[in-house]
Amino acid sequence: MGVKDLIDSGVTMIPKIASNHDWGFYLIINHGISNETIDRTINAFESFYDVPMEAKKQYHHMDHKVAFCSTFNIFYSEAINWKDSLRVYMAPNLPEMDQMRELLEWDIHAKRVAEELMEMMCEGLGVKKEKLKEMSCLEHRKLVSHYYPYCPQPDLTLGLPPHTDRGVLNVLLQNKVNGLHVKHGKEWIEVKPVRCALIINVGDLLQHRVVANPSKNPRISLAPIYKPGKRGENDVYGVFPEIISPERPSLYKEFTIPEIQKQGITDDFSCRAIIDLFKLDKSEEEA
Numbered sequence: 040m041g042v043k044d045l046i047d048s049g050v051t052m053i054p055k056i057a058s059n060h061d062w063g064f065y066l067i068i069n070h071g072i073s074n075e076t077i078d079r080t081i082n083a084f085e086s087f088y089d090v091p092m093e094a095k096k097q098y099h100h101m102d103h104k105v106a107f108c109s110t111f112n113i114f115y116s117e118a119i120n121w122k123d124s125l126r127v128y129m130a131p132n133l134p135e136m137d138q139m140r141e142l143l144e145w146d147i148h149a150k151r152v153a154e155e156l157m158e159m160m161c162e163g164l165g166v167k168k169e170k171l172k173e174m175s176c177l178e179h180r181k182l183v184s185h186y187y188p189y190c191p192q193p194d195l196t197l198g199l200p201p202h203t204d205r206g207v208l209n210v211l212l213q214n215k216v217n218g219l220h221v222k223h224g225k226e227w228i229e230v231k232p233v234r235c236a237l238i239i240n241v242g243d244l245l246q247h248r249v250v251a252n253p254s255k256n257p258r259i260s261l262a263p264i265y266k267p268g269k270r271g272e273n274d275v276y277g278v279f280p281e282i283i284s285p286e287r288p289s290l291y292k293e294f295t296i297p298e299i300q301k302q303g304i305t306d307d308f309s310c311r312a313i314i315d316l317f318k319l320d321k322s323e324e325e326a
C-alpha cells in the first residue's frame with residue numbers, strides 16, 4: 040500500500056495536520072495491518088501481564104511510584120543484533136519472553152507504517168520522501184508497553200503523568216479501554232479507542248497523559264517510539280537545509296543525540312518538550 044492509498048483509504052485528521060501546525064496526534068485506520076494481527080498482539084501483551092509479578096519483574100524497566108501503571112520498556116537498535124540489544128538495554132541474563140514472536144512481528148508491521156508516515160511527512164515538507172529514513176530515523180526503537188490495572192480511586196492519581204515523547208514518531212496501539220488524553224491549548228482531549236486504529240504522535244510536541252483506569256478491565260498500550268539510530272557526537276540534527284531560506288530562516292539550533300540525552304528525562308516524566316530548549320528566538324517561547 041502506497042502513501043496515496045493510505046491517504047485515500049482513511050488516514051484521519053491529516054487535513055487538519057496539514058493546515059494546523061499545533062496538532063501532533065492523529066488516528067489512522069486502514070493502515071494495512073490486519074485486525075487479526077492487532078488482536079493477536081494485544082492478546083500476547085495481555086497474557087504477558089497475567090504472568091505472576093515475580094516472574095515478570097525481570098522484564099520491567101520501571102514501576103512508576105506516583106502513576107498507576109506498570110511499564111515494560113525495550114530499546115532496540117538496528118546497529119546491533121536485536122536480541123542482543125534486548126539484553127544490553129534491559130537486564131543481564133534476560134530470559135526469552137514467550138511473547139517474543141508477537142513482539143518481533145509487531146516490530147515489522149509498526150515499522151512499515153512508521154516508514155510510510157515518515158515518507159508522508161517528508162512529502163509534506165517538500166523534501167525527498169526517503170529523507171527521514173536515510174537519516175536513520177527508523178533504526179532506533181524504544182518499545183514501551185504500559186499496563187493500567189483497575190484503580191478504585193481514579194480521582195486521586197494518574198495512570199501516566201503528562202509528558203511529551205522524545206522521538207520522531209510514536210505508533211501507539213491500545214486495547215479497548217479509555218484513558219489517553221492529549222493536551223491541546225489548555226484543554227485535555229480524550230482519545231477514544233477506535234477498534235484496530237493506531238494512534239500516531241509526531242515528534243515531542245504535544246503533552247499527553249493517561250488517567251487512572253476506573254474499569255475492571257485493565258488498559259494496555261504498546262508503542263514503539265522511533266528515534267535516530269545515528270547517535271554519535273558528530274551526528275548533527277536540525278531543520279532540513281532544503282527548507283531554510285533567507286525569507287524563512289531556521290527557528291531551531293542544531294543538536295546531537297548526546298546533547299538531548301543530557302537534558303535528563305524519562306523516569307521523572309518531565310513534561311517540557313525538548314524541542315523548546317532548541318528554539319533560537321527565546322521571545323517566541325514566551326509568546
Ligand SMILES: O=C(O)CCC(=O)C(=O)O
Binds near residue numbers: 183185199204247261
Ligand atoms: O498508554 C498510553 O496510551 C500512552 C503511553 C505513552 O504516552 C508513552 O509511553 O509515552
Ligand SMILES: [Fe+2]
Binds near residue numbers: 202247
Ligand atoms: Fe507518551
